[in-house]
Amino acid sequence: xxxxxxxxxxxxxxxxxxxxxxxxxxxxxxxxxxxxxxxxxxxxxxxxxxxxxxxxxxxxxxxxxxxxxxxxxxxxxxxxxxxxxxxxxxxxxxxxxxxxxxxxxxxxxxxxxxxxxxxxxxxxxxxxxxxxxxxxxxxx
Numbered sequence: 001x002x003x004x005x006x007x008x009x010x011x012x013x014x015x016x017x018x019x020x021x022x023x024x025x026x027x028x029x030x031x032x033x034x035x036x037x038x039x040x041x042x043x044x045x046x047x048x049x050x051x052x053x054x055x056x057x058x059x060x061x062x063x064x065x066x067x068x069x070x071x072x073x074x075x076x077x078x079x080x081x082x083x084x085x086x087x088x089x090x091x092x093x094x095x096x097x098x099x100x101x102x103x104x105x106x107x108x109x110x111x112x113x114x115x116x117x118x119x120x121x122x123x124x125x126x127x128x129x130x131x132x133x134x135x136x137x138x139x140x
Contacts, residue, residue, distance in 0.1 A: 066103060
């Protein structure tokens, strides 16, 4: 399987991307439709700064969506109590459905993490170590 950078889409070695539920779902769908290329997804060293920015944006959006979902859920739980209507099963179910939908919208901005945590490291430490064969090839 070829190693393909998820940003520049070129065959390069780099930091492997974690197969989370979104990536697994996309792979499953592509396998069912016979369009899968079965590439290993990586982030090359050249694209690592851009990957960090996109990952940070995704994490920020995810936190925002979770907070918004919690607010909606709490409002739909407490508003009937404040109005004196008591606990409403309908409002609880509606709140849960809306909270799940709001959190699912964060998936629009999904950006996978690397398995080695390279997006958390400073740029100087995030370099992919060379393989033994590549080092020997350079010495000859």
